[in-house]
Amino acid sequence: MQYSLTWHGHANFQISCDGANVLVDPFFEGNPSASTPWSDIAPPDLVLVTHDHGDHVGQAVQICNATGALLGCIVGTAQRLLEEGLRPGLLLNSIGFNIGGTVTHKGISVTMTRAFHSSESGAPVGYIVTMPGGFTFYHAGDTGIFASMELWGRLHSIDLAMLPIGGTFTMDARQAAMASAMLRTRSVVPMHWGTFPVLEQNTERFREQLRNHAPDCRLFDMKPGDTITLDMGEDGRGCAYC
Numbered sequence: 001m002q003y004s005l006t007w008h009g010h011a012n013f014q015i016s017c018d019g020a021n022v023l024v025d026p027f028f029e030g031n032p033s034a035s036t037p038w039s040d041i042a043p044p045d046l047v048l049v050t051h052d053h054g055d056h057v058g059q060a061v062q063i064c065n066a067t068g069a070l071l072g073c074i075v076g077t078a079q080r081l082l083e084e085g086l087r088p089g090l091l092l093n094s095i096g097f098n099i100g101g102t103v104t105h106k107g108i109s110v111t112m113t114r115a116f117h118s119s120e121s122g123a124p125v126g127y128i129v130t131m132p133g134g135f136t137f138y139h140a141g142d143t144g145i146f147a148s149m150e151l152w153g154r155l156h157s158i159d160l161a162m163l164p165i166g167g168t169f170t171m172d173a174r175q176a177a178m179a180s181a182m183l184r185t186r187s188v189v190p191m192h193w194g195t196f197p198v199l200e201q202n203t204e205r206f207r208e209q210l211r212n213h214a215p216d217c218r219l220f221d222m223k224p225g226d227t228i229t230l231d232m233g234e235d236g237r238g239c240a241y242c
Contacts, residue, residue, distance in 0.1 A: 001133035002231050005160075006041075009033020009224030010195045011056055013139065013162055014041060020108050020132050023069070024048045024139045024162075027058030033195050033224035043067040045106050046092070050141030051117060051124035052077045055195075064090045070105055074098055074112065076122030099125060107132040113152060115143035117170070128156050133232060135159055138183060142192065145175040145182075153184035160220075160230070161185040164192035165206045166199035173200065177209035180217045187218040194224075 006014045010033055011025040023044040028034045038059050047060050047069050061084055064071045070092040071081065078096030082088060092110075093103050102111040109130040117124035126141040137160040138152065152158070161183050164170035170192050171179060180188045188210070193200040200206075203221050210219055220228060 001135070002229055003131060003133075003135050004227060004229055005189075005220075005222075006227040007189065007191070007222045007224060008036060008041075011050070011139070011141070011162070011164070011191050012058065013189075013191070014044065015129075015131065015137060016042065017131055017133060017135070020045055020106055022046050022048065022108060022129060022131070023063070024127065025050055025056040025058060025141070026060050026063055027055045029059055031055070031058070031195065035225045038063050039066075044069045046108055046110070047071045048110065048127050048129075048139070049073040049077065049081070050115065050126060050139065051119040052080060052121045053119070053142070056142065057081070061086045072097070072103065072105075072110055072127075074122035074125050077119065078122070080121040096122075099123070111156075113138075113140075114146070114148070115141040116146050117142040117144075128152060128158070130156075135230070135232060137162065138185065140164060140171075140179070142170045145171050145179050147182075149179050150182040153182055158183055158185040159187065161188045162191050163188055165190040165203065166193040166195075168198050173203075173205035174209045174213075176206060177213040180210060181214040185214075185217055187220055188214075189220045189222055 028038040072092035075096040111128040113126040115124040130136045163176040165176045
């Protein structure tokens, strides 16, 4: 099975395969890296929000209300988004879910992980998502490195990790490279860089650090707006690039 991955800049990713379309942290309006308005993307089945900062919630409420996609997030943030206008029937698991919990929708399995950051409601999180066909990706959200990333690498066969490298508010390049090793991920896409001047402006330091800490991890050095196609390999794991 083939999977399509599009990076809309910052932490905004869309990944899809036949019959399943997931959007994470849909920050379009106000995102200087996003070249496509949300109204022009393929309608998602599921929208995941890692925490309640505006550059991650983005247009989640508008997208779900317009398309009928379900919105997944932690309890607390779920209540906040309902108060901001999300239709009640569009909330995944009715009230949201919490760290360590797993929910499914249209064959998409989503496990919520912890993240070390800030959030005005609920708590910041990441997600390990297994798509139909078995492809598994980890979106770390905004976070610093933490030791239990190694446990996620033992519990899950992670094909692709989306990790922040921007520093200042999240992991920097060195921490993200070490996180790649701890997660045992087969490949990685750096995110949360270049959007604003305060962040890391390129991926060169991350590329260098990845060679030092996780030399067997494949780097997909995407630019905002890029789409790549990934395939399941002969060993049943993903990230063979097409």
